[in-house]
Amino acid sequence: MAGPLSGLRVLDFSRILAGPWAAQTMADLGAEVIKIERRGTGDDTRLWGPPFITAEDGREIPDAAYFHCANRGKKSLTLDLASEKGQEIVRRLAATSDILVENYKRGGLARYRLDYESLRTVNPGLVYCSITGFGQTGPYADRAGYDFLIQAMGGLMSITGERDDLPGGGPQKVGVAVTDVLTGLYTAIAALAAVRERETTGQGKHIDMALFDVAVASTANQAMNYLVTGEAPGRMGNGHPNVVPYQSFATSDGHVVVAVGNDSQFARFCEAGGRPDLAGDERFRTNAGRVEHRDALIPALAEMMLARTQDEWIAALEAVGVPCGPINDLRRIFADPQAVARGLRMELPHSEAGSVPGVANPIRYVGEPHDYPGGAPALGEHTEEVLGGLLGMDEDEIAVLREDGVV
Secondary structure: OOOOOOOOEEEEOOOOOHHHHHHHHHHHOOOEEEEEEOOOOOOHHHHOOOOEEEOOOOOEEEEEHHHHOOOOOEEEEEOOOOOHHHHHHHHHHHOOOOEEEEOOOOOOOHHHOOOHHHHOOOOOOOEEEEEEOOOOOOOOOOOOOOHHHHHHHOOHHHHOOOOOOOOOOOOOOOOOOHHHHHHHHHHHHHHHHHHHHHHHHOOOOEEEEEHHHHHHHOOHHHHHHHHHHOOOOOOOOOOOOOOOOEEEEEOOOOEEEEEOOOHHHHHHHHHHOOOHHHHHOHHHOOHHHHHHOHHHHHHHHHHHHOOOOHHHHHHHHHHOOOOEEEOOOHHHHHHOHHHHHOOOEEEEEEOOOEEEEEEOOOOOOOOOOOOOOOOOOOOOOOHHHHHHHHOOOOHHHHHHHHHOOOO
C-alpha cells in the first residue's frame, strides 16, 4: 500500500542520528530514500556496538543495533564522493530527486561541487537540507556539534537532574540523543513544507537546521518562564516548574508518577490518599498556591504515598481519574499490554539476518495499515539497483566503477 509520500525521492547523505532520523521518517511515509554511504565502512553507527544484529543461525552481522534504529526502509548506495565519477553519479541522482539531507560540516560538500548552489543548477526544485551543530551562520558555525554537547550548550542540561544540594544532584543529559531526534523531526517538517511550496513556485530551498537552535527551542515553557521573569530556571529533578504535584513519588515498593493537571484532580488525589485536609488547606486549593507552597506540600504527599504499594496507588488513582503510572524500563514497556495492542514492537525483513526487531513509527492514519518498505539495508545492498534501475547503467559500466573504487 503506497504511503502518502509515495513518488518523492530523497537522497540521504547524513550519518549518525539527526539526518538519518529525518530521512527514515520520510521513508516510513512512503518516500524512496537512497542512502549514500562511504565505501567499506558506511554510516559511522554501523560500528557503534555492541550490541550487533545477529543472523537466524546466531552468526553476528557487523551492523550495530544503533544503525537499525534510524535507517529502515532505505536503499544503500556506496560511493566515493572524492572521485569525479562519484560526484557525477550524485548530480544525476539529484537531477531526479526531491529532497537531499546532509550533515557535513558547513561547506563540506562544496569542495565536491555537491553543495546547494551547485546542485540547484541541475535541479532548481531540489529541497536541500543541511544539518549542523550550530547552523550555517554565527560565530560557532564551523564548530562540530554532537547531541551531548548541544544538550549542555542549548540549556537542556541546566534544567535536567536533581538540585546541586541533593544526593545525586547536578546536571544530567536526557537518556537518548533528544536534540538529534527532534532535529530530525523538524527537518522532515521543513522539507515537506518546502516541497509543498514548490508546487506553487517551482523552486526548491536550502534549509539550514542547527541542533543548537532545536535544543533552545525545545526548552519550551522553561524558556518562556525565563523570558517573562528574567530568572533562569534551575534543576528540579522530577518536579515541574509550573504544576504541582507533577512528579514521581516513592511508594512502599517502587515509584509512581502522579501528574495532577488541575485543582479537581488534586482534590480527588488527596481524597484517595486519605488526606482531604490537604485539598482543603487554603495554601493548596489552587495550582498557583501549590507552586508557591511546594516545599510545604510535597513532604506531606511523599509521606502519604509511602503508605501503599505501587499497584495499590495506581488502582486507587485510576479509579478516580487522576493520571498516574509506573516508571517502566524498556523490558516492561515492550511487555505492556498497551504497547502490545498498539504494535510498538515489530519485525522487519533483513537481507542477511532474516528479520530484525524495530520500534513502529508513531504516526498512524486511522483505518489504514502502515506498510514499511523493509528494514535497514546492508552496506551497498542496492548499489546495482540504483545505478542500473535509476541511472540506466549496464553491468559492464557498474563493473568498471567497482574496479575504479567509485562504488
